[in-house]
Amino acid sequence: MVTLDSRPALPAVPKSPDDVPGWFWPLDQQLFSWLLERQTAVGQHGDLLEMGSYLGRSAILIGRHRQPGEAFTICDLFDSDAPDGDNAAEMTMSYRETLTRAAFERNYLAFHAELPTIVQAPTSALAGDVLAPGSCRFAHIDASHLYEHVAGDIQTARAALADDGIVVLDDFRSPHTPGVAAATWEAVFDHGLRPICLTPEKLYGTWADPGTLQGELLQLDGDVDGCNLDIDIIRGHQVLRFSGPGVAKLMPSGIHRDGRSAAPPRPAGRSAARRLALDLLPPIATRAVRRGLRSARERRA
Numbered sequence: 001m002v003t004l005d006s007r008p009a010l011p012a013v014p015k016s017p018d019d020v021p022g023w024f025w026p027l028d029q030q031l032f033s034w035l036l037e038r039q040t041a042v043g044q045h046g047d048l049l050e051m052g053s054y055l056g057r058s059a060i061l062i063g064r065h066r067q068p069g070e071a072f073t074i075c076d077l078f079d080s081d082a083p084d085g086d087n088a089a090e091m092t093m094s095y096r097e098t099l100t101r102a103a104f105e106r107n108y109l110a111f112h113a114e115l116p117t118i119v120q121a122p123t124s125a126l127a128g129d130v131l132a133p134g135s136c137r138f139a140h141i142d143a144s145h146l147y148e149h150v151a152g153d154i155q156t157a158r159a160a161l162a163d164d165g166i167v168v169l170d171d172f173r174s175p176h177t178p179g180v181a182a183a184t185w186e187a188v189f190d191h192g193l194r195p196i197c198l199t200p201e202k203l204y205g206t207w208a209d210p211g212t213l214q215g216e217l218l219q220l221d222g223d224v225d226g227c228n229l230d231i232d233i234i235r236g237h238q239v240l241r242f243s244g245p246g247v248a249k250l251m252p253s254g255i256h257r258d259g260r261s262a263a264p265p266r267p268a269g270r271s272a273a274r275r276l277a278l279d280l281l282p283p284i285a286t287r288a289v290r291r292g293l294r295s296a297r298e299r300r301a
């Protein structure tokens with residue numbers, strides 16, 4: 001007997017994390033990998049946290065950097081009700097059609113042997129001491145875009161992070177997310193968050209001194225056409241600004257586009273620092289120095 005199954009067909013099991021729908025692009029994938037690998041390479045041990053995972057695109061990459069003894073907690077509403085009307089509207093507009101916890105779990109398990117700790121609830125459920133204070137080394141905030149929620153998520157991350165932990169804030173400048181922008185810059189100006197760097201999508205920050213990390217990021221070698229690096233000073237804060245696809249510059253050796261492998265960051269090269277110095281010079285001086293470098297190279301050849 002033939003029976004007809006009227007349930008919608010499940011999407012194919014992803015072969016690469018890039019097959020998982022989401023909003024997590026190569027430049028940020030590489031920065032996440034670089035920062036998480038660096039933490040491990042310098043002996044920074046701690047738990048990992050993501051608020052807002054959707055179908056798992058960013059969680060899959062973060063989970064790859066989990067070391068023995070570290071926990072990875074993700075928090076998402078998935079198919080549960082939102083805590084208020086504005087959040088419910090956001091969920092209906094952007095996620096409800098495609099998002100289920102089962103779909104997240106299926107995607108995650110295509111790349112990992114076990115699931116992270118899943119908190120299926122509003123991120124406010126993480127406030128208080130649900131996460132041990134100071135236990136985390138890395139937190140990605142990418143859940144609700146509403147000001148009140150994001151401001152709370154930042155405080156939750158701050159309490160959960162160790163002194164030298166890193167927080168990443170998604171959508172800190174998108175036209176449709178002014179609440180995230182407000183909460184982000186409020187954290188910088190009023191709550192001691194120190195920006196490390198920006199990409200078009202995300203602000204990376206810490207409550208520690210970002211100087212060492214910024215120095216290492218400045219010295220990354222790679223493809224100048226693939227990744228632009230600028231420096232801004234914002235009310236005394238140095239902020240590195242990355243843009244472009246960024247593939248080569250931020251790619252620690254041994255990292256593949258699908259995020260496999262966890263090689264330690266390669267030692268700082270000289271050429272990116274030199275390029276940066278060139279970028280900081282006024283254009284006419286820059287052109288003169290570039291001409292000088294070119295003729296020195298030609299003389300050597």
Ligand SMILES: C[S@@+](CC[C@H](N)C(=O)[O-])C[C@H]1O[C@@H](n2cnc3c(N)ncnc32)[C@H](O)[C@@H]1O
Nearest residue numbers: 022023024052054057058076077122123143144
């Ligand atoms: C932009 S998506 C996350 C994208 C994901 N990080 C990625 O890179 O693909 C935002 C997620 O936050 C969740 N979310 C929205 N409001 C939330 C809330 N108040 N508490 C917990 N999760 C929430 C949504 O269900 C959705 O999965």
